Structures are given as C-alpha cells and as structure tokens.
Amino acid sequence: MTDTSHGSTGDRRAFLRGAAGGTALGALGMMGAYSYSPLRHAHFAKDENEKADIGAVRSLKVTNISETSWFNNADLIGDIRGAGGLLVNQYRFNWPPFANKNGKLAEGSYADGIKHIKDDLPNNLERAWAFQMENAVHPENAGGYAALLEIELRDGSTKKILLDSGWSYDWIDKSFQREGIDKMLANGEIDALVISHEHFDHFWGFPVTMKYAPEIDVYVPEGFYEEGFQYVKDSGHRGALHVLKPGLTQMFDGVAIYNFAIPIITRVYGENSLYVNVEGKGLVSVTGCCHQGIIRFAETALQEIQMEKLYGIYGGLHISPFDDWDPKYDDLVFTLGDYGFEKIGANHCTGLLTVKKFVARGLPVVQGTARFGSKDPVYLGNGDQIGFGVDVALMSPASAHLSGSAGAPATGGDDGSVKGATY
C-alpha cells in the first residue's frame, strides 16, 4: 500500500512537473510566434506628434569646396589598422596637425601636438603645416571636407553657411581660395560655420576659417570632447560658440540643424546635420557624414518637421568611405528609392561603390566633373555645384575657368549603366 501510495504521489509529481514544463514551453512558443507575426504591428501605432514648422526658403545652392578628405584609402586604413583599429582616439594617431616630434603612429596626443603649432594659429598656418610635413604620420594624405550653402530666403535676402572646415591647412586653404571662400569669410559674407562633427577631416582645418573670420558664429554638436573645445580656443576663435543639444534647433527661417547623439569611430560623438525646407519643392538634407544614416535622417524629418515631401540630399552619407562593404549597406540601396528623393548629390564618405549602386538602381544621382582631386565623375566632385529650387551650372563660376580639361559627367558602360555595380 505504502509503495503504491508513493508511486501514485511520484506519478502525480511527475505529471505536474511535466505539465508545468510543457506549459512554460508552450507559453514561450506562443510568445515567440506572436513576436514576429503581423499582429505585433498593432503595438506600433504611430503617435501623431506635433511637427515643427521650420519655415521655408526660396532656394538652396551648395558648392562643393572639397569632398576629398584623404587621397589614399590604403594609407588611411593602414594607419587605423596600425594604431589598433577604428576605436582608437583620433588625437592619438599623430596625424596632422597634432604631430609631436616623435612622429610615431598611435603615440600622439592633443597636448603633445598643439604645443608645436599653437603660436602659429591662426595666422601662420604655412609654418604650422610645414612642421606637420616633417613630423606627422602621412601628412600628405590629409585633405578635408567643406561645403558652402547659399540660401535665398523668402524675403529675398541671402544667408551663407560654411559646413565644416576640412583637415589639411594647406589643402583646405587652397580650396577656399579656389572657390573664393577666403574673401567671403574675410568680408563677413558667411553667417555661420557649422561643424558637423569632431572628425579630423571635418574639424581639424578649423584654424583656416579662423584665419579669415575669427569672430564667426560656430555651431558644434554636444558630444565634442575636451580636446575639441580646446582646439576651438587654441585656433583663435573669438565669436559665439553654439553647442547644440540633441534634437532640432532652428537657425533661421527655413533652416534647422539636427544634432543626432550617436557614437562615431575614432572616439567621436554626435553629428549636426541640416534640414533646409525649399518652398514648392520639399525638404533638403545636407550632411557632413550622416553617420546617423540617411534613412534615419529622413525618418526623423518625416516624424518631426512639416514639409511637402522629401526632395533632395547633399553631402556624405557614410556608407562605404573606405571602399569597404557590408551586406547591410545593400538594405539602404534597396530602400532609399522608397523615400522619393528627386535630387541626390551624394559624395565624400558615401563611397564610390555605393553611388555606383545608387545609379545602377535608377536613383536620381547628380553626377560631377571629377576635378581637383575628386576621383570619379559618378558623383559631385570638388568645385561642382547643385541647386535645389534653383538651376545652377555644374561647375562653380569660381572654378570653371580653372578646369578647361574637366570632362563632362561620364556614364561608364555602353548601356548607360555605371561599371562596377551589381544592380
């Protein structure tokens, strides 16, 4: 009897354990099945937030001062690899303009570098750069990114914004001179310098702008590191410094900056991008590198800003800056067309391969002239212009006469497709 009793108790226990285990597994299974079923979309009802009215402008013209941040991918990536990878602090590389006398890769620092050039900033940049040419790691590889935005407001006046100040003092100063930016800065024609992010190729040429306009209003994203703020001071800036918090900040009628709080390689954080709302056309996205991703940028605009539609793009989209690839980039190539952009002026860190894939997929890419260091006419090159709400010549007036041999936009293959792209 006792044995039987124990046996039935044991059976009941086993049954209960089995039932509990089975129920738990069944619940987990149901949860898993529901989690990826179409039913889950009911949880994502879009909140209709009140969208910001940033106003509108009549037109926007962008002149590409320089999209060539460096000249040799292998050298740049070789340095990054040698220094320990993409997470190494950019001020450690011993790249110009922060070379120390040691000149060894990955053994530099801001403090060690700036002491050699501080006295030369911003008025003796030639001497400061000469020191770099002697001591820095790959000083000849430095270029830089900068663009001029000319915005015609609805009242007929014009605002000019300089987006970024490049990297090499020598390269960016010559680029400024080529496009007449030096004179515009000196004459006070440029209203503001917007630094998109702290990266070497966008920010380290800061003293060149200070050389011509030390009192200019400067906008940087919150997320700048201590070295970056010190460099602004050490470069001789005497004007207002606006540190933008994450989110939308109106600049003036029709123009706003959005700071995306995002981590970026080589220990950089946060990126400013611009929204320009062109009357009768739609919203134009202007970016330095767009580390947040162009789709995120577009989705943010659709959720937060009043507009007719998404209209245009200018700038780097940071897809394959080193001619590298990852299959996830193909997701962008598949989907960018769904957003209805009518004019895409993507260059710089977008990467040649990405733009070739855009073109092969039929996206409205504005092609360029491949002058002044730009490698390929598949995208807008140095000295090229693009207009949104206004027709402009492909070559900037200031540079057109300098490029008699510059070719027209090439299309590559016999059928008009661009060679080297899959789609």
Next chain:
Amino acid sequence: MQSEPMERYGEGYLEERNLVQRWPSPIPQILNLVLLAGLFYATWWIFQDPRGWLRMYTPYVGYMYCRWLLIIFIWMVYIFNFWPFRRAWLERTHPLIKAVVLTSVAVVIMVLVIKGFFEGLLGSYAMAYFSPSEMQKLGITDFFAEEYAALAILMFAALASWLSPAWVVGMENAPWQRERQPVRGITILLVTFFLATIIFFMTMHPHMGILYEQWQSFAAIAPPWWHEFADTVSGNFHVSWIMCCTVVVWLVETIWERYPFRLIRHDWLRRCATFFGIIAIAVCCHFFLYFAQELWWGEAVRGTRRLFAPDWRWLHVGEMMIFYLLPALVITFYFNNWPRKGSPTSRILIRTLVALLAAVVLYWLYYNTSHLFLGTQKGFSHPQQFPMIPTIWMINIMLINHWFMDNWPGWKIAPATRTVPGDAAKTGAAPSMQAAE
C-alpha cells in the same frame, strides 16, 4: 584471466570532483570573482583594448580569437573529456600549472585551426574569403581583408559553439556514448563540424557572397534567401538565432539542470526533444527579443543604420542573450547552483529570474561604463560596439577557472573524493556543469 586496467583520461572528472570551499561563504565567491575580474581586465588590456598593447578589438579579429578559444575549450573538455591528459594528472597537478598547460594547448590548437585550416587550407584552396592575403591580392584593403576573413572564420566558431555542446547536452553523445576517447571525441567533432559546415553554407555563405563586388550570384544565393522575411540581407539574422541556441544550451545544462527534458524517460525521445527543444526555445527568444526592442526603441526601419537598423537589432538579440549567460554561469560555478532546495520548478524559476535580473543590471552597467574602462565605443549600436567580445572573454576566463583550475583559489578538490583509475571510463557519460559546493 585478469584484464589490463584501462587507461583513464578525463571522463567523469567534472562530475566526480568534489569541490569544497576553502573558507566560508561569501569569501571564496568574492575572492574568485575579484581575481577573475582582475585577470579579465589585465588580459583585456594586453590583447583587446583599443588603447592597450595588441589592440585586437578591431573588432572582428579580436572577436574571432575570442570565439575560437571558447570552442576549443568546449572541445577539449566536453567533446574530448580532457584527452590525452590523464585523470591522475588532472587530480594531482596544481590548478595554476593545469591552467597554464591546458590554456596553452588550447591556444596552440586555436592558432592551428585559424591560421592552418581556415586561412591556409580553405583560404588558399577553397574560398578566398577565408584568407586575408588572398583577398588582398584581389584588391581589398589590408584592414578590411583581415576583418572580412575574421568574420567568416568566427562564424564557424559560433556555429560550433552551439552544435558541439548541444550534441553532448541534447543528444547525450548518442549514438557514440559508449565509445572510448579519442574515438568518441573525434566522431562528435566531425559530426558537429559537418553540421556546422552545412548551416554555414546556408546562412553565412550567402552573406559573404554579397560582401564583394560583383555579387557572387553563381556561388551564393544573392540576394540572400531570408532578406524579405528578416527585413535585411545581413547574416546578422542568423547570428541572432545561433547565439540564442548557444546560450540556451548552457541554460539547459546549468541553471535548468536539463529540465524539463530530463523528465522524458525514453532515451531517444528525450535526446531529440532536448536537442530540438533547445532550438525551439532559442527561436522563440530570437523573435521575442527582436519584438522587445521594437517595443522599447520603436519599429525597425530597413536601410537605416544603428539603433533602428534590422541587421543591428538581430545582432543585438544575440548580445542580449550573452548578457544572460554570464550570470547563469556564475550561479552554477560559484554559487553551487543556488538554490538547491525546493522543487525543481521553483529552483529553476528562482535561478532564471535571478539570472535575468543580474543580466539587466549587467546590461545597464555595460552600456553606461564600458566605453570608459574597456575602450569600446559609446552607445548601443555602433558597429564597433561589440559586447559579445568582452562577455565571451570573461566566460573564457571563467571556464579556465572552473574547468582547468577547479575554482582555485576559493575552492579545492576534497582529497578524499579523488578517484583512482577504474571502470568509469567505460560509461561514456556526458559531462555536466558541476556546481561547486
């Protein structure tokens, strides 16, 4: 006729060793965890940290070595039962010497596998994407050639670190459980490696096939077959469920004590239910944790990057799971699989909830501090933010301590429980994660 005593290696060693604390709790626990944390940080600085010495956290090169070290440990202990090291040596050698010897052996095997088998053999004579030098010849920049090859090689390790222990835990080494070492080890190694190869070709090979221009459409399905369902062409979709499988294997083995599957009495039914049940639980976690991210951050948007990108969300499922594994192993290795009393259901439930809570705390701590002391990237979603590397690095160190060092210095093997060579080698019992007392 008297038979020759059978040579005994490490079969049953983990189950039979009686680990006793040298001091009352919580001194051994605190001592070991502080020492492990110190060892973790020192080795992280030497090998991985982008500010440190060798700076292997590129991230894929460091990740590849980290994953392969893990799977070699699993092979040595779970598949080969420490063969060719003898039981007597395991019992009598000082834990520090064992750690140095066994870890050195693992490193040598790892280098042979990576440099010899993948880069040298497969990379030179089968698929160029396993070999950095072959890709460099094709014009890929050195840095990316190394990263791409590391990605392909580490994915094999990811698959093996699910399948190899799953065969031991789920299939109970069947049908080779009665074979002696090294026959059993070699057989299971080959079988699981074969399965890993098939799954690699169906999951990561199409990912590698569209990594290069032109798409390798004649050699791999392009775009990959899963891209509409997963909302991405990226192989991270598979990384997600494979990582879930890897973690669930260890959960079943440690804090779940192989419940509920052990209740099934029929051998083959239990084995199949365990092996495929682990996969089913993992797939549920795979979808549920993706959904949880959608609820927390918003719906994923295909084509975008970072936090909202489907490919990153899938990857992050795997990352979340590995945060769960770490406290589960700590509970088993250093807290005697607490609680030991009560019904299995209540014990498992408590452990599961404690590990879950600890995982949430660990997750929060990691993303708020790791960029300060590990040199990783700030934020959640940057491609250079790879929490699987430090967590698996830590797991490797814990495995060295638990498997090779008998939890030294906080624990020791009770001398009275030491065994002598005997017939236990015949049993072929599957090893299990022995909780320290």
